[in-house]
Amino acid sequence: MYTEYREMLAHKIAHLRLDHEEQMVEFELHNVCDLGRDTLDSTERSRARQMTLSRIRRIETQIQSYSNAIQRIENDHYGICKFCRESIELERLKSHPEVMTCAECAQYKN
Ligand SMILES: [Zn+2]
Numbered sequence: 001m002y003t004e005y006r007e008m009l010a011h012k013i014a015h016l017r018l019d020h021e022e023q024m025v026e027f028e029l030h031n032v033c034d035l036g037r038d039t040l041d042s043t044e045r046s047r048a049r050q051m052t053l054s055r056i057r058r059i060e061t062q063i064q065s066y067s068n069a070i071q072r073i074e075n076d077h078y079g080i081c082k083f084c085r086e087s088i089e090l091e092r093l094k095s096h097p098e099v100m101t102c103a104e105c106a107q108y109k110n
Pocket residue numbers: 081082083084085086101102103104105106
């Protein structure tokens with residue numbers, strides 16, 4: 001039933017993996033620059049590194065939540081609100097396939 005969502009999730013994950021790779025390269029670059037080849041001072045450099053690192057963490061979290069959603073599809077637990085156990089609105093799943101709550105619970109219980 002949720003094949004379409006599974007594909008969408010897999011697509012998002014593939015996209016995020018590329019993004020993740022790019023950010024990792026950037027992170028490596030910050031480290032290389034630490035050897036003294038750029039003009040940023042060390043405060044700016046460590047700030048840039050922090051930002052890249054938090055982007056990397058965010059991407060990893062997203063990949064994880066999309067993978068979890070795929071797992072739920074495979075285990076037949078997908079599309080059920082974790083609070084009220086009702087079906088999550090299809091429109092909601094379409095725009096955020098990784099959500100675990102219906103619109104109403106998301107509003108009151110988060
Ligand atoms: Zn609910």
